[in-house]
Amino acid sequence: METIGGDAHVHRYGWAGLWSAVASLIFLWSMVQQYVPAQLEDYLTTLARRLHTAMSPYVTISIDEHIPDSFSRSEAYVSTEAYLSATCASSARRLRADHAPGSDRLRVAVDDHEEVVDQFRGAKLWWRKTKMLPRSNIISWSAREEARRMYCLTFHYRHRGLVDALYLPHVLAEGRAAIVRNRQRRLFTNNPSSLWSGYYGRTWSHVKLEYPSTYATLGMDPGKKQAIIDDLDMFRDGKDYYASVGKAWKRGYLLFGPPGTGKSTMIAAMANYLDYDIYDLELTAVKNNTELRRIFIETTGKSIIVVEDIDCSIDLTGKRKTREKKDKGSKKKKTTLPTPAGGREDEDSKVTLSGLLNFIDGLWSTCGGERIIVFTTNHKEKLDPALIRRGRMDSHIEMSYACFESFKVLAKNYLHIADHELFHEIRQLLGEVDMSPADVAENLMPKSKNRDVDACLRKLIKALKQAKEEALAKALVGTDDKEETQGDDDSNSSEEEGNEKK
Incomplete structure (x- = not known):
């Protein structure tokens, strides 16, 4: 008994000494790390990872929050976060809660540096959420924005085929389904570029979309209404068809007619019918074409991008003004000069017609899918034909007087x-x-x-x-x-x- 007690005593104090040594090493490394050159630190980190890989039978897959060289968040990251919140968050010890948009309850997700376990067809898988701060001793807004978040999936190498073929597609599909179940329709508006710093770089701000309009309550000819519904159904279910004909998965609608004929009500009915968000784009708050492209990239799929009163936003009529120019010894001669964007000489807005056309139907319009673009106007005849031709505004819907x-x-x-x-x-x-x-x-x-x-x-x-x-x-x-x-x-x-x- 004494021997057992003595062994236990030695064993207990042996572990205590080991943990004390580890704690000391961690403390010393934190002190020395700031004096170690970045190249040497990267080399040591790479060497440690290689040693760990050679000795460990486990494989790790990381999913970054942001796509490299892109403005947008990774769909895989967003879907993974939704999947873990729906299936594994209950087993986590550290959780992060935030207010779900348009909901009266808090949304719970796995916090940074927390690990959860998932089971799939007999395989055990570990998920860990990590956050890597930039190498900076000064905490600033820019440093916070550059923080790199990722989900790391770890599993035994013998499950590699199962993970690649079945588990990762399962996570993506279930995450998308969870997002659809929990989504609340939102109404977005673009922030003026001068205020982006105040919004911490956010391009869009949003509120809950509570417009109750539906096609059942829309005062419109039933036959015309049904034709619009059929067109929306074909678009929503037409992902494969659009790919087969080589077109971006988007559709444009031009709503025109006198004031009070229900153009805004029609947009809300579209959003409620399709369960899409609405992005209300204010062109006068956009600085230039580059900013317009960034704004478009920041929109998500399953959304309706709206420009109301397009003829009043900026000068997109395609017309040119005439300026009289007097030549020496001759009569007055009319010279046509391009009208500045917005029809103003001060060039407050530099969004051009070509920039908007590229936004609607150019290469940048293919970034993402399942988007509807809607223009409204009271004066269709004022718009440039190039802006509203088929292929850009695919469907022209006249909102007429009451019948x-x-x-x-x-x-x-x-x-x-x-x-x-x-x-x-x-x-x-x-x-x-x-x-x-x-x-x-x-x-x-x-x-x-x-x-x-x-x-x-x-x-x-x-x-x-x-x-x-x-x-x-x-x-x-x-x-x-x-x-x-x-x-x-x-x-x-x-x-x-x-x-x-x-």
Whole structure:
């Protein structure tokens, strides 16, 4: 018993001495490391890894957070993070919690320098998340941004074929599925370049997308609405088809029509139907074409990139202004000069038409997939034909004034009725008067909790009759002005003929 006790005593104190020596070595290395040249440190690190590889039967695969020489995060890294959060986070001792966008709960993920274990078809696999800081004794924002994060997967070499063929595709597929399950639709806006430093280099800021518009509530002709839905379905399920015909997996929509006809509502309905994010691109906040390309790269798949009122953002009409130039000893000669971007001489914005075309349909448009680009305008005729041709804006959707079919949708939404004795009169008036769906909806909006259907419909009829009278009065004024102008022209012609005779 004494011998056993003595051996245990020696054994215990032997381990204590070993751990003390290891701790001392670690402390000394931390003191000496800052004086070791970087080349020598890299050499020692490489040598240690080679010795470990030669002696260890395990294989390690690393997945970096960022793709080398790229602005975007690695899809493999994002999918791995989602997979581990869904399957292995419960076994981790150190977790990192942050607020999931648009959610009322915290999202839990594996923290830096934490290890979790996964099982797959009898194979045991270890995942470790690491963070490598740059060689700098000064902590700054730039140093933090350059920190390198990665997930390291370690397994026995005999499972190499299983990992390559089955496990890694499984992680990617399950991670993507977890992202889709947990995703909350977001509305992004691009930050002005002058404020990027204040946003720590973030190009986009976002809020939760809470626009409730759907195609069921959209006041539009049902046949036209169904054609748009079918087109969106074909795009969403057309990844292989787009690849087979050699086209980037994207589609452009031009929404044009008078104000109040539901262009923004249509975009929200698209996002809700496809479960896509919306990137609201403000072109006036973009400095130049290079910045525009970076902004595009920072967008993700399953998204709708929107430029509202494209004709008002910057000068993209393709027209040229004329400037009179007087030559010596000759008449005035008109010389055409390109209009600066934005139509201003101060060149506040240097985004050009060619830069925007490359953004939509050039080489940079192929960076990523499953993106929809939407332009809206009240004046289609003002846009350069090169900007809205097929292949860039593939589908032109006219958002027109309310018809009787769109009125019936709005009446069902606002008044919960499918038919009424006043519908016949409203149908006749809608055929004679142009009124936007927004104006129709406002007149159908109940003003009390009682929801007096008759009062709402009569209010709409009154508004339609008033709009009809205003349109007739405007037409009469226009006719009178035209006749007066024609009379003046006839008088001037007679006077000129008399002068010629004289």
